[in-house]
Amino acid sequence: MALEQTPDSAPHIPVLLRPLLEAVAPVSGQWLDGTFGAGGYTKGLLAAGADRVIGVDRDPLAFEMASDWAADYGDRLVLQPGVFSRMDEYASDLDGVVLDLGVSSMQLDLAERGFSFMKEGPLDMRMSQDGPSAADLVAELGEVELADILFTFGEERASRRIAKAIVKARAEAPITTTLALAEIVEGCLPRAKPGQSHPATRSFQALRIAVNAEYDELFEGLLAAERALKPGGLLAVVTFHSIEDRMVKRFFQHRAGKTGRANRWAPETEEVPSQFELVTRKAVGPDDRELEENPRARSARLRVGRRTSAPATPISARDIGMPQLRGAHR
Numbered sequence: 336m337a338l339e340q341t342p343d344s345a346p347h348i349p350v351l352l353r354p355l356l357e358a359v360a361p362v363s364g365q366w367l368d369g370t371f372g373a374g375g376y377t378k379g380l381l382a383a384g385a386d387r388v389i390g391v392d393r394d395p396l397a398f399e400m401a402s403d404w405a406a407d408y409g410d411r412l413v414l415q416p417g418v419f420s421r422m423d424e425y426a427s428d429l430d431g432v433v434l435d436l437g438v439s440s441m442q443l444d445l446a447e448r449g450f451s452f453m454k455e456g457p458l459d460m461r462m463s464q465d466g467p468s469a470a471d472l473v474a475e476l477g478e479v480e481l482a483d484i485l486f487t488f489g490e491e492r493a494s495r496r497i498a499k500a501i502v503k504a505r506a507e508a509p510i511t512t513t514l515a516l517a518e519i520v521e522g523c524l525p526r527a528k529p530g531q532s533h534p535a536t537r538s539f540q541a542l543r544i545a546v547n548a549e550y551d552e553l554f555e556g557l558l559a560a561e562r563a564l565k566p567g568g569l570l571a572v573v574t575f576h577s578i579e580d581r582m583v584k585r586f587f588q589h590r591a592g593k594t595g596r597a598n599r600w601a602p603e604t605e606e607v608p609s610q611f612e613l614v615t616r617k618a619v620g621p622d623d624r625e626l627e628e629n630p631r632a633r634s635a636r637l638r639v640g641r642r643t644s645a646p647a648t649p650i651s652a653r654d655i656g657m658p659q660l661r662g663a664h665r
Contacts, residue, residue, distance in 0.1 A: 348629040349375025350437065351573050351637045354619050356383050358639045359569045364430030365389070367563065369419030369556060371397050374404075376433045381411060389413045389426050393463040418463075420555035423563040430568050432560045436553065437575040437635065438462075438543065450543060452517035452535040458510065460543045469542045473510050478502045480660075487658045488550070489541025490578070496523045497538060513539075540576070553579060554652050557586045561610055564642040569614065571639045578658060580618060580636045585655040587611055587640045608645035615639045 352375060356362065362383040368376050371390035374397075380388050390412065392398065398405075398414050405412055415425050419434060438450055449459030449469060458470035476484070478498045485494035500523050501510065510516050517535040524534040544550060560570045574580040588594050590611040618636035625632050652659065 348632075349379060350435065350629065350632045350635045351619065351621060351625070352376065352379045353625070354622075355379075355433065355571050355573070355637055355639075358614055358619070358637070359431055359571055362431070365426065365428070366431040366433065367391060367419075367422055367426055367429050368433050369422055369560075370433075370435045371401075371414070372435065373397070374401050376435060377412065380431075380433065381408060385411075385431075387411050387413065389415050391415045391417055391419050391422060391425065393418050395464060418552060418556075420552050420559055422556065423559045427563055428565040428568075429563050430565065431571070432564060432568070433571045433573075434553075434556060434560075435573045436549075436579050437573065437631075446513075449513055450539070452513055452520075452533060452539050455512060455514045458513055458516055460539075460546045462547045467546065469516075469546050470509075470511050472542060472545060473501060473516065474505060483660050484545045485538055485541045487541070487660055488544040488578075489537035489539075491537040491541060493523055550578070550582070550657050553582055554655065554657050557583070557655075558647070558650065561590070561642070561647045566642055566644040568642040569639060570611070570642065571637065574636050574638075575634050578656075580638070582655050582657055583638050584618070586650075587613055587638060589650060589654055591640065607648075609643055610645045610647060611640035611642060613639075614641050 355376070356379055360383070362380055362385050364385065365387045366380050366385045367389045368380065369391045371377060371392035374390065377388045377390045388411065390401075393416070395416070398416065401414065405414060417425065422432065444451075446454035446456035447459075449456045458468065458473065460469040472484070473481070481501055482494040482498035485491040485497055491497065497520055500519050501516075504510060504519050510519070517533075517539075520535040520538045527534055557570075564570060572583045574583055585594075590609060591613050592607070592609045593613070615638050618638055620636055621629075621632040
């Protein structure tokens with residue numbers, strides 16, 4: 336999310352860039368921006384002293400939009416189509432990795448991408464622009480499966496009511512647009528009071544996460560970063576909602592040996608070398624200046640860890656609190 340102009344002329348501001356650069360200073364060597372988007376973090380890292388940045392994105396539009404400026408950086412910038420969960424296939428011995436887990440502004444602002452419940456567009460939500468869309472899930476999943484997605488990925492308490500309404504509505508006519516789905520969800524919930532989020536917020540979040548397998552991607556991405564970073568390398572992750580932040584927090588706690596014992600009377604287990612040291616002891620949020628410049632930053636949280644020389648080891652999704660649909664076990 337950078338200061339480029341998108342087709343609708345809305346500026347895109349990289350969230351928490353200032354505190355991120357302060358936390359990882361001095362910046363040098365080779366970095367990987369796993370969520371390239373409009374290039375905001377990449378430009379910030381290059382300006383701060385990175386010798387080279389590998390920009391990774393699964394959205395073809397990201398690199399199309401960068402075509403008019405990326406060449407200015409020469410071989411200091413490498414654009415790598417793909418997903419950040421495979422970053423260790425793209426690079427090794429990295430000095431740093433940056434992940435911004437929010438949906439980029441360019442995706443939200445383009446109605447034809449189908450991410451926004453505020454604009455009429457096809458019910459799509461695919462970041463990679465391939466595979467099953469949100470419309471496909473809404474059309475094909477059973478009521479129980481839909482409710483499970485809404486509750487597990489969106490923390491929507493009215494998930495069963497909404498799923499039932501979706502199934503009823505699609506029997507009468509296909510649900511193919513964002514506003515059609517938003518209207519169905521709104522009809523199941525009380526009208527939002529001033530200052531409250533839109534009634535469809537949680538449902539759209541849940542479907543977007545399901546369409547793009549975002550939690551699986553985050554889980555695998557954290558492990559891939561652990562493998563790709565050199566000793567002393569930094570991992571900086573910006574999250575935008577509580578579930579993501581919980582996963583990143585628990586990952587760092589687990590890898591830094593800060594989880595503690597659930598039962599103080601239980602026998603101590605053998606101490607395992609820590610893979611990360613905590614750079615930020617708690618999540619860093621936006622300051623007043625940033626909130627004034629970019630209201631979308633209000634829910635953003637930054638966590639940073641430094642890689643040790645301990646070898647990468649397996650970890651389960653359950654260990655870091657990754658939400659899982661019924662029947663899924665990792």
